[in-house]
Amino acid sequence: MPEKWEELIADKRARLAKTIPAEWKIQTLPAEDSVIDYPAKSGFLSAKELEITNSTATDLVAKLATGELKSYDVTLAFCKRAALAHQLLNCALEFFPDAALAQAKELDEYFEKNKKPIGPLHGLPISLKDQFRVKGFETSMGYVSWLGKYDTDESIMVTLLRKAGAVFYVKTSVPQTLMVCETVNNIIGRTVNPRNKNWSCGGSSGGEGANVGFRGGIIGVGTDIGGSIRVPSAFNFLYGLRPSHGRMPYAKMANSMEGQETVHSVCGPITHSVPDLKLFVTSVLSEEPWKYDSKVIPLPWRQNEEDIIKSKLSSGGLTLGFYNCDGNVLPHPPILRGVETVVSTLKKNGHNVVPWTPYKHDFAVDLINGIYASDGCTDVYRDINASGEPAIPNIKDLLQPNIKKADMNELWDVQLKKWNYQVEYLAKWREMEEQLGKELDAIIAPITPTAAIRHNQFRYYGYASAINLLDFTSVVVPVTFADKAVDAKKENYKPLNELDGLVQAEYDPEAYHGAPVAVQIIGRRLSEERTMAIAEEVGKLLGNAVTP
Template identity: 40%
Template sequence: MEAKIPPWQEKAAAKRESVLAKIKPEWRLSPAELERAAHRRELTGGYIEEFLEPEEASIISLDSVALVEGIKEGKLSSVRVALSFCKAAAVTHQINNCLHEIFFEQALERAIYLDEYYAKYGTTIGPLHGLPISLKDQFHVKGVDTTMGYVGWIGSNLGIKDPSQAHKVESQITTELLSLGAVLYCKTSLPQTLLLGETRNNIIGETLNPNNRNLSCGGSSGGEGALQALRGSTLGVGTDIGGSVRIPAAFNGIFGLKPTPERISYRDVANNNPGETTYRSTVGFLSTSLDGLGLMLKSVLSTSPWLRDPAVVPFPFRQDAADTYLSRGNLETGKPLKFGVLWSDNVVGLHPPILRGLRMVADAIRTGGHKVVDWTPPPQEDATRIHLAFILADGGHDIHTQLDLSGEPLIPDLRETFTLKPPMDLLEYQDLTLQGLEYEAKYSDYWNSTADDDGQIVDAVIMPVAPHAAVIPGKYYHTAYTGVLNLMNYSVVVVPVTKADKNVDTFDDSYTPLNDTDELNWKAYDPEVYHGAPVGLQIVGRKFEEEKVLAVAKIVCAALEKATKD
């Protein structure tokens, strides 16, 4: 007798089909085209352009600032831009499975309205007028599902607590983006629970890395990273509680910004265990360009989000802070910057491509006339232990509550970590909070002590995002390089540096692992498998230093570009 398919699987399968059905018939790929894509190692660059008209390929090749300027100058229309990115996103999803929600018709109606407004008034609605922006599937859009990777959430939009509100709720940042003129058109894939450095769930399966499909796109904002790597978007919104913006940015060869949590509104955004606010998840941004990140931050802050969300601090965009550091990039007029470089957290060492990337950046900065010192902060394993304890404090009860809505199981990657347990005792939780504050203070004291040698404090820190490039699925053993910065709520920008090269990044047989985890990570390195994987690094500032780290990132990227040309 044939086994009956569980109801949750039927619901997930129906959802997958409903998303594909929203793609225009003329944009759907043939079985032969899908089969050809499935056997390709790399999907980026010229390959995806084969499915587009020349004008469409030209439009999606532009970055965010060029797009909004082209629309503002009347050289591009919102409709042509929206159509190009909707089609690119449709192709991207078919060949790399990265979207949870498609609402292209809604986007095109919006683009028509924006073009009519421009024709009537001769001006734009705001700084994002006509710019297609993608959203991680935590952000609510009216009339569109938010599943956050849970089968039990299918058919709802924050309507689980109050079914009458399904599809009526809008996240504050969604409202802000629309007020700025943005065109919203799709929501991107993420892992079940959000708490995984890869992107897998029981609804759509797995999203792989379009630069090298042997590897993961990262997580939890993994669909955002994959979509942008294929130019299906130039600017998107994600979230980060342990690296969820930074990991996909680094793994996919794009840029990412993790602000301090209270800088951008999280109001009415779906989340895992939303009551855990001691160390908050933060809304962040991913972009194909550094200027795109700056455009987004400046635009969103121009709406004064703190007036509608009391959790947001009233800090407008501080152009003077950005200008101060940008002027430091010109050593004829400014004082050299001082950088710390973290070469290892002394728990899990770095694969050859990451170590080479760090050396490239350190050498470029030093050649550019800036100072470089080794960064040896308080033991990061202490921060990792504290951060992970907060993640697990509720014993997995919130996760299992969501799973029970449909009866779906945890995906295999998460079964051991999130087996249901009693929640942490309140007194233990309070003590853990004190440990976190103590670690923050120690880290701050260390940062301040970097002025002891020469009277100049370190301006920013360069460190890995992970001990490896875009990881082999199932072999992400150590997320501490990102998680430590969530514990301190620091401001971080991720920049792409290089790509793994099997001819240069050879396996070092003499390496002695530091421990069992390091051994697992080291044995997972295969130069052939990793070849072509993007290498991205973190540029770290302290709390509420978003403008500063964006400016410093420009200086670093300019130094790296010059060194590469020389």
């Protein structure tokens, strides 16, 4: 007889709690809103473990590759810190330190025997969103009806990361359906922001955002179909890469709306620095993912593309567009200041920054929202209803039950409109280049209209999702923090529309004080090398080359 959904949840919570060894259990949860300093203060981690987890992935793999560090020690440090992260932030759906430590040991033995690393990520723990299938573990993806499904096969990304030497230890939480930029599900509840439990960690890769933001992970792997890598990166003062579709493998992942191809979800890393993003991308590409996943383009790392940007840095500078409003929803004052900070910093350093007029972003956002709901939301409600669990309230704006499915010819019409729009956007890009007489290297824009948002307030996905519709490469760069002393609420603001009014009304200088502020750097399709290099420069100039 099928169990009741509440029982399935209780069972899962009990199983999850048991994965944390007694010696890592926090006896009394801290009362403060922010737990970002907890690892340093709590005494759970040794000085060495703090040093490891406060490092960069690039440094760690260098030390693992020489034998200066052992995978076991690095893995243990991250397992401990992730255990704290989960207890404080509620960010894990699966946690398996024993398997991770066993895997680490094997890698150490390999190193001992062969005197060389097994691959570019030798011994490095990597944190995975709970869409990645890892043999022997459960993938629920926040659906109660999926609980108890243990994977017998692996996602291609996991297989290739494993070949590259990565160690797996945690699969992090997601919102029910994945289609929300906050992280809440009925199984474990809500994941919160390490900097303030009243703020969201973002979503849908929110468990990654929280875990990596807390440094319970050094590289987290998320997915993005409408902001799901970039929003958690932004809300946790991290770097995040949304590669264009076809750059990173996605085969054999769990997903909502599997087989939907009108707008593709993509995999990408969330880290504390651009070199760590690059480490991840180069490591995956070195495994030739196109020989495993038919959707991956045979495009190895193009160092020459990165070098084009580097050479511009040393002569003439970059040429960048920017916008601070997409014409649909005006960002909160901290975000407007964030864009302005980036623009003025770049200009001060000799770069050419010009206004970019967002081209029909209202059209783009409507189109992609229609795509998300094109099956009448049949797929997501099938998986919600299968257990009897309720839908989370956050999905009600985007995914309504029992709406009309698109007809096949309507879908083709949408797909044609999408393509035409993309082609028109490229024409605008070329026009700008003709005007300027040189390449437009990237565009700087908000990624959300708000700094790390208060719970249940995420309403407007358009800054992120318009870029998904274009399939442009985008890198999130952390900029600053909301500051009640300078980010005053707008008086007598005349909203552009009802949604804009709602979003603007949510701003409260006191409540948002200290919340992370980010921008995204947008490059043309499949411009990962160039766009990451630009993001690296922007981060450096802002003083955020490596975030805390």
